[in-house]
Amino acid sequence: MKSILFALTLIVCMSSQAQNVTLDYYLPTDVTYNQDIPKPSEILGYVPGEWHVSHDKLVHYMTTIAESSDRISIENRGYTYEHRPLLLLTVTSPENHKNLSEIKEKHLQIVSGEVSKSDLGSMPIVVNQGFSIHGNEPSGSNAALVLAYYLAAAEGPAIDQMLQNTVILLDPSFNPDGLQRFAYWTNTNRSTHLNPDPQDREFSEIFPGGRTNHYWFDMNRDWLPVQLLESQARIKTFYDWRPNVLTDHHEMGSNSSFFFQPGIPERTNPLTPQLNQDLTEKIGNYHASALDSIGSLYYSKESFDDFYYGKGSTFPDINGSIGILFEQGSSRGSGQMTDNGLLSFNFTIRNQFTAALSTLKGSLELKDEILGLQHQFYRNAEKSAGKGAYIFGRKGDPVLTNELAKILKQHQVELYKLTKDETINGKEFEANSSYIIPKNQLQNRLVEAMFEERTTFQDSIFYDVSAWSFKHAFDVDFTEVKSVNRGEKVDSPELKTPSDINKSDYAYAMRWSDFNSAKVLHKIMEAGIRVKVAQKPFQSATEKFDYGTIMIPVQNQNKTGNEIYALLNSLQKKNHIKISALETGLTKGINLGSPNMSHLEMPKIAMLVGDGVRSYDAGEMWHMLDYRFEIPVTKLDTKDFDRTSLDKYTHFIIPSSNSSSLSDSGKAKLKDWVRDGGTIIAYKSTANWLKAEKMIDFKTKNDSVVAKNISFDERSEFYGAKRIGGTIFNTKVDLSHPLLYGYNDDKLAIFRNSNLMLEADDLSFNNPIQYTESPLLSGYINKENLELIKGTVPFKHNRYGRGHVIIFTDNTNFRAFWLGTFKLFLNSIFFSDQM
Numbered sequence: 001m002k003s004i005l006f007a008l009t010l011i012v013c014m015s016s017q018a019q020n021v022t023l024d025y026y027l028p029t030d031v032t033y034n035q036d037i038p039k040p041s042e043i044l045g046y047v048p049g050e051w052h053v054s055h056d057k058l059v060h061y062m063t064t065i066a067e068s069s070d071r072i073s074i075e076n077r078g079y080t081y082e083h084r085p086l087l088l089l090t091v092t093s094p095e096n097h098k099n100l101s102e103i104k105e106k107h108l109q110i111v112s113g114e115v116s117k118s119d120l121g122s123m124p125i126v127v128n129q130g131f132s133i134h135g136n137e138p139s140g141s142n143a144a145l146v147l148a149y150y151l152a153a154a155e156g157p158a159i160d161q162m163l164q165n166t167v168i169l170l171d172p173s174f175n176p177d178g179l180q181r182f183a184y185w186t187n188t189n190r191s192t193h194l195n196p197d198p199q200d201r202e203f204s205e206i207f208p209g210g211r212t213n214h215y216w217f218d219m220n221r222d223w224l225p226v227q228l229l230e231s232q233a234r235i236k237t238f239y240d241w242r243p244n245v246l247t248d249h250h251e252m253g254s255n256s257s258f259f260f261q262p263g264i265p266e267r268t269n270p271l272t273p274q275l276n277q278d279l280t281e282k283i284g285n286y287h288a289s290a291l292d293s294i295g296s297l298y299y300s301k302e303s304f305d306d307f308y309y310g311k312g313s314t315f316p317d318i319n320g321s322i323g324i325l326f327e328q329g330s331s332r333g334s335g336q337m338t339d340n341g342l343l344s345f346n347f348t349i350r351n352q353f354t355a356a357l358s359t360l361k362g363s364l365e366l367k368d369e370i371l372g373l374q375h376q377f378y379r380n381a382e383k384s385a386g387k388g389a390y391i392f393g394r395k396g397d398p399v400l401t402n403e404l405a406k407i408l409k410q411h412q413v414e415l416y417k418l419t420k421d422e423t424i425n426g427k428e429f430e431a432n433s434s435y436i437i438p439k440n441q442l443q444n445r446l447v448e449a450m451f452e453e454r455t456t457f458q459d460s461i462f463y464d465v466s467a468w469s470f471k472h473a474f475d476v477d478f479t480e481v482k483s484v485n486r487g488e489k490v491d492s493p494e495l496k497t498p499s500d501i502n503k504s505d506y507a508y509a510m511r512w513s514d515f516n517s518a519k520v521l522h523k524i525m526e527a528g529i530r531v532k533v534a535q536k537p538f539q540s541a542t543e544k545f546d547y548g549t550i551m552i553p554v555q556n557q558n559k560t561g562n563e564i565y566a567l568l569n570s571l572q573k574k575n576h577i578k579i580s581a582l583e584t585g586l587t588k589g590i591n592l593g594s595p596n597m598s599h600l601e602m603p604k605i606a607m608l609v610g611d612g613v614r615s616y617d618a619g620e621m622w623h624m625l626d627y628r629f630e631i632p633v634t635k636l637d638t639k640d641f642d643r644t645s646l647d648k649y650t651h652f653i654i655p656s657s658n659s660s661s662l663s664d665s666g667k668a669k670l671k672d673w674v675r676d677g678g679t680i681i682a683y684k685s686t687a688n689w690l691k692a693e694k695m696i697d698f699k700t701k702n703d704s705v706v707a708k709n710i711s712f713d714e715r716s717e718f719y720g721a722k723r724i725g726g727t728i729f730n731t732k733v734d735l736s737h738p739l740l741y742g743y744n745d746d747k748l749a750i751f752r753n754s755n756l757m758l759e760a761d762d763l764s765f766n767n768p769i770q771y772t773e774s775p776l777l778s779g780y781i782n783k784e785n786l787e788l789i790k791g792t793v794p795f796k797h798n799r800y801g802r803g804h805v806i807i808f809t810d811n812t813n814f815r816a817f818w819l820g821t822f823k824l825f826l827n828s829i830f831f832s833d834q835m
Contacts, residue, residue, distance in 0.1 A: 021049055021346050026146045026353050030158070037068055037153035040145045048145045049346035052138050052183040052334075055084055055176040061145055062087055062172055069152035070094040071163060077233040081214035081627075084176035086233040091151045091168040093160070096124065103167060104241060110375050111242050111320065111442060113382070120371040124164070127363050128243035129356055130171040130234070133220045133250070133312060135178020136210035138186075139328050139345065140249030143352035144172035150357070162364050169243060174312075175212075175219055175230065182210025186333045194334045196342055198254070202333040207637070208615035215627065216619025217816070220248070221464065224310035224450065225817035226410050238319070239412050244370045245283070245322045245363045248312035249352050251330035255339040257297035258351050259304065259327040260287045261313060267305030267462065271449050272317045273380075275373050277306070279366060280322055286362030290354045297340070308464040308726075309449050318449045320377030322370065326355050378442055385444045389486075390451065391424060392471060392478045393434025395744070398495055399515035399576050401433045403819060404474045405493035408450075414441040417487035424484075427477040432496065436486055451478065453728075453778040465726025465753065467779025472728050472749035475820025495576045503565045504581035505554055507592055509540075512548035512742040515819075516575035518826045519629040521550055523571055525602035528558045532597040533741070535834060538589035543580055548741025548831070551582075551597055603829050605631070606646065607653040610638035612661025617683060620813045621653060624822060641666045646673040651829050656684035656811070659692065667693055675801025679832040681825070684754050687796075687807040696805045698796050699759040701788045726753045727779030729789065730772045737768035738831035739795065742823045749777055750794055751818050755785070756809040757792045769795050769824075795824070797835050804832045 023039055026048070041047045043061045053061075066074035066089060076085040096103060107126055109115040115123070129147070131140030148170060151163075173179050182205070189202040208216045213230060222231040238246070252259065262268075262280045284300050291298045304325060309318045313325035328348050335344035363370060393401045405415055416436040422429045437447055450470045457466065471478035501508070510517060512533075524531060534549040552568065554561050572579045585592035605625065609618050618635075625631040633653070636644050638661045646652065646669065662670065674680055674695065682690055690696050733740050733748045740748075748769065760767045770793050776786060794809040806828050812821040 021047055023047055023146070023149070025346060026350050027150060028154075028357070031154040031156040033153040034155055037149065038064055040149055044145075048142050049344070049349050052186050052345070053142050053145060054183040054187070055173055055180040058141060058145070058172055058179070059085060059087060062089060062148060065148050065152050070097065071152055072148070073097060073100075077237065078229060080177045080230055082177045082180075084180065086176065086230060087172060088237055089148060089168075089170040089172070091148075091163070091170055092124070092166065093163040096164065096167065100167075108242055110371065111378050113379060115375070117372060117375050120375060121368055123371060124167050125245070125363050125367045125370060126167045126169065126241050126243040127360060128169040128171070128238065128241070128246040129359065130174050130247060130312060131249045131352075132179055133174035133248065134211045134218070135175045135180070135213075136182040136205060136332070137251035137328075137330060138179060138182055139251055139330070139348035139352045141173045141179055142345075143249065143349045143356060144170065146349065146353045147356050148172065150353075162360060165367065166360060166364055167241075168360070169237060169241060171234065171237070174234065177214045178210045178212055185210060190334045196335050196337045198336045198338075200333075200336075203336055207610045207613070208619070212615060212619060215623040216615045217623070218616060220250075220312055221308075221310050221815055223312055223315035224468065225815055226407055227816040232410065235410055238316075242319070242374070243316070243321055244374055245324065245359065246312065246316045247324045247326065247356065247359050249326045249355070250328070251348070252327040254330050254332055254336060254343060256327070256329040257299060257340065258291060258329065258355075259325070260284055260298065260300050260355065261304070261306070261323075261325045262301050263304035263306050263325070263463075264301060267307050269307045269309065269314070269317070269449070271445060272306060273373070273377060275376070276317050276322055279370055279373060280324065282366055282369075283322070283324065283359065283362035286358040286365075287355055290358035290361075291351065294350065294354055296351050296354070305463045307462055307466070308468065310468065311464065318446050320374040322373070324359065326352065328352055377445075381442060381445045382440075385440045388439050388480060388482045389484055390437040390439070390447070390478060390480055391418070391422075391429055391434060391484065392437070392476045393429045394474075394476045395428050395430050395433065396511070396513055397515055398433035400474060400819060401435065401476060402493050402495055403515070404470060404476060405435050405490065407470070407817070408437070409490070409493055411443060411446055413443045413447055414438055415490040415493070417490060419485045419487040422484070424481055425479045427479055429477065431487070435490065436484060438486075455776055455778060457780050462725050462780065465779070467726060467728045467777075469728060469778050472777060473751070473818045473820055475749060497573055498576060498578065501565075501569050501572060501579050502581035503561075504583060505561050506584065507554055507582040508552040508564075508568055509545050509580045509582055510550040510552070511545065511578055512550060513546065513744060514577040516577050516629075517550065517742065518823075518830065519631070520571045520575050520577055521830065522602070522629070522631050524552065524567070525600070527567060529564060529567075530557060531600050533600055533831060533834065534590065535596040535598055535738070536590045536594075536736075538587040538591070540580070540582055540587055546744065547736055548738070548827075551592060553592070598834050600830065601650065601833075603651050604649045605633045605651045605653065605829065606636050606649040607633050608638060608641070608655070608657065608661065609635045610661070612638055612658045613654075614656040614684075617655035617811045620811060620816055621655060621825070623816055624813050624825070628816075629826075638662060642669070646670070646678065649678065651679045651681060651832065654680060654682040654686045657686045657689075659689035671695060671800075674803035674805060677802040679804040679806065681806045681808075681828050681832075683808050683811055684756060687756065687809070690805060690807065695800050696796060696798050696807060698807075701757040701759060701792060703784045703788060705782075705784055724752050724755050724781055724785060726751070727781050728752075728777040729775040730777050731769045731775070731794070732772055734765070734768040737765070738834040739768045739797075739824060739827050741827050741831060747772075749820060750810070751814050751821070752794070752810045753814075754810050757788055758794070758796055758809060760791055760793050761796075766797070767793050769793060804835065806832065806835075
């Protein structure tokens with residue numbers, strides 16, 4: 001009875017606290033406030049923290065306050081996938097606003113070296129403050145409301161001095177789509193009399209949750225790959241201004257307190273200057289003092305790291321700036337009971353706002369040192385740049401090479417074209433599909449970080465991946481040269497539009513090695529045109545065609561020869577592929593009427609999503625099929641699967657999932673569908689429950705390391721060191737296997753972040769991809785796992801009735817930029833019947 005009364009008292013107290021909080025709860029009292037500046041409650045209808053702000057209301061307030069203050073300008077830098085604006089507020093003194101272009105230009109001269117170190121003292125510091133890149137970590141974006149009001153309304157000598165010497169780039173929502181999704185969830189599930197019970201529905205989002213963007217990506221991993229619309233906008237802002245400090249406001253588990261960087265010192269990337277970490281720690285002292293003043297618990301240096309440069313808190317570190325991660329214990333709604341007592345949403349907002357102000361104070365008072373870091377970083381980069389250049393490209397695939405070039409140009413890397421075809425260090429580089437990266441350039445440190453291979457580390461645990469080399473991610477040839485004849489400088493990577501194809505009344509051939517071949521094939525099939533795939537190479541009088549070439553006969557189609565020609569000519573120009581006219585079926589090697597020209601059916605694809613399915617993997621596959629290749633995929637939710645018909649689908653993708661994602665009746669239905677001719681393409685943990693259902697069989701290798709001389713305090717490090725958290729390995733491949741159609745090298749780099757190690761099949765032709773005896777290319781793996789992985793395979797296939805079951809140990813579409821292996825996924829769809 002006492003416990004019930006205590007709980008009821010807490011609920012009443014909590015409800016009262018949330019409803020009675022005023023803006024004064026957040027704001028400093030050492031300044032006055034301009035009454036002409038609208039408070040958030042005047043626009044939203046409530047004080048921040050009482051409700052979760054939706055993105056549309058956030059936009060409304062930010063637009064209104066920008067119109068009300070001569071300290072703030074606002075711009076829309078583009079739109080999300082759901083067409084929400086990507087706002088940026090620029091906040092500084094009215095005097096600075098009058099000269100903002102000149103301030104920006106002079107600030108960029110710190111990087112170029114046109115400004116001497118002695119001139120830095122007279123320049124303002126630039127601070128980029130970004131909030132809630134994970135949409136269900138909303139205290140950041142809600143704190144941005146209070147921060148914008150404070151910066152617009154606070155009056156007094158201190159704020160005037162800060163604004164005169166600081167340019168603030170305020171991004172109130174890194175992830176508008178995710179924030180909107182989460183605000184809808186928690187606002188529609190909160191009680192009028194707030195309930196802090198952690199088991200309440202308010203604190204348990206449905207799939208996929210608000211953390212991710214529209215395509216279910218963790219956008220805090222996309223600062224380096226820059227594959228997403230939101231990332232492209234914020235990276236452009238970064239390079240337009242080159243901010244000195246960038247803050248990234250997050251949330252963590254509800255039972256946690258508050259974290260600010262530095263992270264664990266031993267887990268800092270060696271390319272990050274020590275001065276960066278020293279200044280991060282100095283700024284941390286300001287956070288500590290500010291949080292002390294409001295009685296908040298916090299910690300630093302005990303978790304998280306500064307290793308992978310694709311996060312908001314680390315990307316600035318390789319660009320001469322300082323990235324700062326904040327992690328606030330999350331209320332995950334209006335407030336809930338935690339190990340630290342009642343954690344209200346208001347409290348989480350106040351901590352984020354307090355840290356935002358301490359960042360500005362620390363940045364201003366350390367301005368000369370922080371500007372000096374940026375200046376020295378690029379002067380050191382110039383000294384260490386060295387001579388020579390790198391060359392990258394993939395023969396015969398200018399589109400893939402261009403995809404990598406576009407990323408580099410977004411990072412302001414200097415690129416040049418080759419003047420002519422070259423063979424360098426045994427690798428062939430074509431002028432139309434290769435680029436030169438000179439070492440002697442301002443971004444040479446970033447280039448080194450993007451392409452390096454690292455296999456030795458100070459620590460064995462990583463918060464994120466330990467390897468991300470872009471030469472392996474894109475499967476391009478990459479080599480270093482002392483000198484090379486440069487062609488024209490590349491300002492914006494562009495592809496030359498192909499010439500018209502020759503018209504044929506007999507057949508056409510499309511190389512499967514071209515990047516966009518799958519997109520084009522699907523559109524040809526959509527038009528009702530019959531196609532075949534060459535399971536062996538062949539030659540016309542003038543050209544060679546490899547495994548996987550798509551053959552399109554002209555006769556006996558539902559379209560005329562002229563219609564087929566017009567469609568193919570349009571598709572090849574739009575998608576930059578090569579289609580060749582064939583005048584005879586009497587080709588060398590196999591003939592066009594050969595049994596080895598196999599008929600292809602248009603795939604009709606479904607994918608399992610929902611509870612029990614890893615949303616990141618599902619989103620990356622959805623994005624690739626839908627957004628990149630314009631191939632439709634139907635998302636089937638686990639909660640509806642028992643009453644869903646599979647009859648219309650030929651392929652069913654199951655991302656990494658647990659065995660409870662489908663009911664027993666659902667699994668039985670899936671088995672019947674495969675027996676009748678369907679194809680399952682499954683990833684990672686899904687393989688284990690498919691094996692348990694006897695739909696596929698395989699043997700695994702497992703480590704036998706036993707903890708010896710490991711203390712209780714060291715147990716997490718012991719288990720962490722056994723993980724393969726994101727490492728790149730070399731494989732040998734069988735180019736004649738349908739899984740490898742479109743590849744032309746018998747070695748392929750594979751990204752892994754799972755410990756699922758499959759033993760090779762006794763029959764060698766069933767092992768189209770196999771790890772080599774010296775597999776480690778880049779990243780961390782412990783010694784025993786390195787021995788275990790040798791000779792294992794990342795792919796298995798077997799027949800099940802009239803259908804197929806295909807499994808991969810890892811996501812072949814990792815974070816949308818691992819384009820070196822994306823074709824494995826597409827081949828398993830288009831060529832499953834040929835396996």
